[in-house]
Amino acid sequence: MKITRITSHVLSCDMPELLGYSQQYYAKRSAHLVEVQTNEGVTGWGECFGPGNVALANKSIVEKVIQPLIAGDNPMNRDAIWHKVYNLLRDHGQKGMPLQALSGVDIALWDIAGKITGQPIYNLLGGAHRNSVGVYGYGMMLRPESVTELAARFVDEAAEIREAGFAATKMKIGLGPREDAKLAAAVRKGVGEDFDFMADANHAYTTSDAFYVGRALDELGAYWFEEPVAPEDHAGYSELRRSLKINIAGGEAEFNRWGWKALLESRGLDIAQPEVCALGGITEYQRVLSLCHAHFTPVVNHVWGSAIAVAANLQLLAAMPPLPGGLFPREPWLEFDTTENRFRDELLSVPLNIQNQVKTNAGRVAIPDGPGLGVTPDREVIEHYKIC
Template sequence: MKITSIKSHVLKYELDKELGYSQQYYKHRATHLVEVQTDEGISGWGECFGPGNIALANKFIVEKVIQPLIVGENPMNKEFIWQKVYNLLRDSGQKGMPIQALSGVDIALWDILGKKTNMPLYQLIGGKCNNQIPVYGYGMMLQNKSVNELIELFKEEAKQIKSKNFKAMKMKVGLGPKDDLKLVQAVREEIGIDFKLMVDANHAYNLNDALYVGRGLDELDIFWFEEPVAPEDYEGYKELKHKINTNIAGGEAEFTKYGWNELIKNKCIDIAQPEVCGLGGITEYLKISALAQANFIPVINHVWGSAVSIAVNLHLLTAQPDMPGGLFPSKAMLEFDTTEKNIFITDLPTEDFSILDQVKQNDGLAAVTDNAGIGVTPNNDFIKEFEINE
């Protein structure tokens, strides 16, 4: 079996309303799919993390930089291919977009292996450790409105997420320390003290502001404080982790086992959030997961993408052992986008793939299918409708 071509598909559509996080507002939703084709007629699908124009840059890297390096290679040789690409790009791409691009390619190679062997991904990476995975709803994104308006919007959205049977929920902050705490307090009062709530800052703060917010979160019984400071600020993470009681979560902007080794050995986080579509793909994710386990750090994957990303992460979590284990361990959760309807989740796959229906019917839990590979196949007609070629 040989790789014959790699196609990169960037899809985009306009949202009904502008959404945002601490760094920007956006009006379009985009996703970047990678299709690896072989001489045996088996194609694999992957996804690259990185929205908008970043996806277009990654498309160029996939097709013009990575493709020439690996066309003709046996797709079964995933480790060899990963090391070949990384080593040849090392001088220019140890982090960032080259690794995001490699991630999508690597995931597609695992999909090919699953289809070739007629086995689901979770079996290829160790088998089933969990029959079902708890799911948390990720919503309450920022909008260009006053804090009082956002409070009312967030309260209503929080109520809706809770009513859909999610096991927990996560909200955005980024207006400024005092207004952010007002937002969190309003949501906490709406959902009650017994419902698990997480707060995502997308590295909005310097250390002093993060300490101020973190101490406020301690009083509101928040499960984790995500990306409170810049991902490069290992010392800031470390100090924050030691000075507040709320769990510090991070890692979505970290790349490869080398970057994750620094994050972990500097004792920056309580909860690891690897982004498989960005850190180097499944091949690298498995090494990072093992590194986290060796340091007794729970892994709760970062998930923000299409049905391809969600399916891959559901397999990864299904195969993930409880950490540290016991009769009643704390389970990892699957992150699920509950904002305005995301057609890249609902309408992209040819298979029946509805996490939301599972959550509603199964008390907040979702289960992986036994379909070969990652278990979902993008619809070519859908791709043609929403693909951009800028």
């Protein structure tokens, strides 16, 4: 079997309302799917992290740089292909967009391997530790509104997410320390005292401002404080972890085993959040997961994107051993965007229906058990939303 063609499908659509986080507001949703075809008719699907113009740039890397390097290779040689591409691109970027592009290709190769062997990816990774996983719903996105307006909306939205059956919820912050404290108090009011909520700053703060927000979150009993400072600021992460009660989470902006080695050795994370569609795909994710567990750092994957990204993460969460183990371990969660996402809810020929599963299955969703990713994209949907 040989790889014959690699195609990027960049999708885009208007969102029903302007949403944002600490770095920007956005009015469009996008997704970057990767399709790897073979001479025996087996096709694999993957996804590259990165929205908007980043997806357009990554399309060029996938099709113009990576495809010529591996055309004709056996798609089952995933590790050899990974190192071949990484080594030849190393001089041009050990992080960022080259790794995002490689991630989508690598995930597609794992999908092919599962289809060839008739096995779900979790079996190729060693077997399932669970056949379903808890789901937390993130929402409470920022809008260009006053803090008073945002806080009122956050109370209602947080309550709705809990009522929908999710196991926990996550909010966006990053307006400013005092403003964020008010927004976090609103979320706590909305979910009540006996429900986990988390806050994601998307690296908005200096260490001193992050301490102010972190202490407010401590008082509210929040479960984790995500990306409080710049991802490069390992020392800032470590200071916050030593001094705050709240769990410090991060890592979605880190790449490959070498970047993760440095991050974990800095001892700045209570919870690691690798992004499989960015750090190097499933092949490299497995190495990062081993590093996290070697440092006794629990993993809750970062999940953003289409149904392909969700399916890939469900496979990984099924195969993830509990840390530290025992009769009553704290199990990993699936991250789920509760805002409108057509590329998740409409993309597949057989939808995952996560919202319905969460509501009827005590906040949990089943792991797809079909070959590979266990899902099949609808080509008509891809063509409808494809911009290039």
